[in-house]
Amino acid sequence: MAYGTGVARGMLVTLRHVFRPAITVNYPEQQREVPVRARTNLLWFEERCTGCSTCAQACPDGCILVQTSPRADGSLNIDRYEIDFRICMYCGLCTEACPYQAIQSGGRYDDAVYLFESMYRDRQALTREAQAYLHGTDGRYPNGQTQAMNPLRTSMPTARSRVPVAGAGGGFGPQRLPGKLDPEV
Ligand code: SF4
Ligand code: SF4
Numbered sequence: 001m002a003y004g005t006g007v008a009r010g011m012l013v014t015l016r017h018v019f020r021p022a023i024t025v026n027y028p029e030q031q032r033e034v035p036v037r038a039r040t041n042l043l044w045f046e047e048r049c050t051g052c053s054t055c056a057q058a059c060p061d062g063c064i065l066v067q068t069s070p071r072a073d074g075s076l077n078i079d080r081y082e083i084d085f086r087i088c089m090y091c092g093l094c095t096e097a098c099p100y101q102a103i104q105s106g107g108r109y110d111d112a113v114y115l116f117e118s119m120y121r122d123r124q125a126l127t128r129e130a131q132a133y134l135h136g137t138d139g140r141y142p143n144g145q146t147q148a149m150n151p152l153r154t155s156m157p158t159a160r161s162r163v164p165v166a167g168a169g170g171g172f173g174p175q176r177l178p179g180k181l182d183p184e185v
Contacts, residue, residue, distance in 0.1 A: 034106065036144045039092055041107040042083060043133055043142060044126040048102035048152055051076035058097030063088045083126060085119040100152055106142025107133050 025032055034040055051068040067080035095105050107129065113119055121129070139146050 028110070034109065036142065037105065038109075038142075039090060039105040040109040041111065042085075042088070042090070042095070042103060042105060043107045043130045044081060044083065044103045045101075045130050045134075045141065046078070046081070046123070046127050047147070048100050049078060049081065050100060050102070050152075051078040051081075052099070054097045054099060055094035055103050058093045060091070060093065061087045061089060064094060078123070081123045081126065083121050085121060086116060101141065101143060101145070101150065104142045 051066060053066040053068070056062075056064040056066045063084040063086075065080060065082040065084075066078070068076040068078055071077050090105075092105050095101075095103050098104075111129075134141075141150075
């Protein structure tokens with residue numbers, strides 16, 4: 001190969017890219033939209049959770065804690081729901097195991113923390129995160145559905161009415177559904 005050919009070819013590649021539109025964005029001023037089903041994080045939606053603990057049993061790392069107490073109507077009151085993100089490997093097995101899509105992959109990818117302990121999230125912290133997400137998407141879950149599109153159905157008819165407001169002051173939840181939706185059920 002003649003001397004300098006490699007340099008010329010390299011410059012040609014550079015020149016070609018100079019006139020193409022940029023494919024990068026000026027993060028953090030500009031942010032790309034997170035695609036539906038992106039495994040960026042874990043979001044827990046209290047209004048969809050029955051407290052069945054299937055997610056906790058499916059987690060190989062044991063990072064999910066679910067503590068419940070029985071209600072008179074047969075449903076479960078969720079006393080505690082916590083995720084230890086310090087040991088979570090974001091495998092998504094909990095999201096696949098949940099029968100009610102109450103825990104889903106998605107949400108922010110920029111929630112870095114200064115304190116390692118802050119990665120242990122209790123129910124309030126998880127609900128804050130989920131509500132912020134829902135407000136940003138106008139009630140659309142990471143899987144692209146809304147409560148109205150995919151209302152909760154359990155074998156217990158009263159189980160879904162036990163969260164009066166989804167999270168603290170949230171605008172999304174079973175109380176926002178337009179009545180009993182599916183007459184076939
Ligand atoms: S993503 Fe995997 S490791 Fe993390 S909580 Fe879910 S099952 Fe456990
Ligand atoms: S997140 Fe899903 S699997 Fe886990 S306790 Fe709630 S309903 Fe059950």
